[in-house]
Amino acid sequence: MDILFYVFAGGIGIAAALATIAIWAPRPAGLRVLAVVITTLFIPVVYVQLIGMLSKPKPMSFEWYERSVKKAVLLGVSLHEEESIYLWLRPDGSFEPRYYVVPWNMKLAEKLEDAVDQAAGGNSTIILENPFYRRSLQEWGDLNIEIVPPPIPPLKHPPIPPRIFNPREERI
Template identity: 45%
Template sequence: MNDLVYVFAAVAGLAALLATLAIWAPRRTAVRMTAVVLTALLLPASYLGFTTLLSQPKPITMEWLESGAGEATVLGAVIREDEGIYVWIQPEGGSTPRYYVLPWDLKQAQQLQSAMRDADKNQNGLKMRSPYEPTWDRREPRFYAAPQPAPPPKDGPGTGDDDGPMIYRHPGWDV
């Protein structure tokens, strides 16, 4: 995020210059005020655009568009002590995977590491609850191994799906 600060400072300076020109322009007051308001709206829009377009991880607290997702599949994660938790997630609903950084939290890092071990052992994937909502509730883990999928229904006698039990007959037998 180091380059982002400089780019945003340049945009803010240009926006301030634009607002100054709009204020001193020989136009009606309503037109000048509209220009100032639009200039003020340019700042948060440009900051949001910069954080979205960069290939660096986006701070998860800056996500407003996907905030309604209840769960996400964790495609990859890196834990950096005292720096942050980097996650690549696929939100429910099929939107594109995104790269985020969570603020450093030892308990969340331990949860993630434990869930990664469980998911690797069971080979069933890793999930994240409420990815975009800050939570103070520590009762349920934020990261967890996905549950095993339900086995397919068994077709057996009496289900109406077949003519009875399947019996293998060797081709050489006369029965």
């Protein structure tokens, strides 16, 4: 969301530059007015499309900014049989989760389903290793999935017995 403003500003800048060129070019007045109208209509369309993209999953093969991430925590998975697999991941070193889609692969779907069942039973975390490595469709089933059990809480010291005041005892 941080970069959305800059992408929108870049789109507006390009549209304004093209409109300026069209307006100052030696063309008929009708064509110049049409350039201004098209630019004016282009601005809200770009904004609506950018806002609409925020809720759409990104194909995992299109990820280039986070490509060097070695691990990602799997926060959720949704399987759409014979269509696609939707993953909600939090890349290592990031606090923001990201929404991805991968092509349907039966082997990967079974692997993810088993991992989710296993992790839910043990209150564990699912880690995907090298999730953004470029793969062919057949290699998606070989995605490395690691189930990390929750950390063991530290041992508690035994409680100190309560001190009870005895009025008959000489020691205070």
